[in-house]
Amino acid sequence: MARLLSNYSCTNDMCVSTGKALQSWSNEGRNCDSECSDGEEDFYYSEIKLNTDSVADGLSSLSPASPSVLSPPPATEHRRTETSSSTIGAKSESSSSTPLSRSAPSALYLVHADHAYQATAPVSIPSTSSARFTPSSSSSFSISWQSPPVTFTGAPASPTNSQTQGFSEQRSQTIPVLSSLPRASGSLSRKSRGEGKKCRKVYGMENRDMWCTACRWKKACQRFVD
DNA sequence: ATTGCCGGGAT
């Protein structure tokens, strides 16, 4: 984590802020929370689908120098561009959008991490894709997360086609179900506290910048609501 | 030891 931070903030000289490296980092990560809180999931999901394919492709052909596929500038740009439009806009932009960033190890690492989470979390949702997207094969990359975040929320009635559906849709479906039936299962209701995995567990400490706002603030998680 | 989150503090 330490190295991550150091790489992260000081990679470009945008860490002008004195000791607030960590903070600026987390903020920089994604600030579109107020507006994207809802579209957030959507955004992720779509990106994921796309990335999954890209990754797969990249893996199969994996050219030594094909960042265009593995680390699509748009994706990265998406997250950072807006943020910096106020003060460090010029700075960060120039440093992050320049070809240099692509060759910069830190940048690469960063991108990898991003993809890792993006690819893993959602990827584990579908059961079919996992067949060809085995963890072992992905290990060649840098993905090493826990598997399936999703789950039993709809376990009893899992058959729901929550595969192609939008994330938000899936949720709206899941919630009602959850509130209407599973609450009473005596055997299964043995979880008094941490119901499912929350942002922290799913994304991990190193990706703190993609937790839901509440989780970042140590408040009750609002993404994986119980 | 880790995780989720209340209560409270800082801006």
Next chain:
DNA sequence: ATCCCGGCAAT
């Protein structure tokens, strides 16, 4: 209002 952490309970 936004952002974060100390510290606790539950695990």
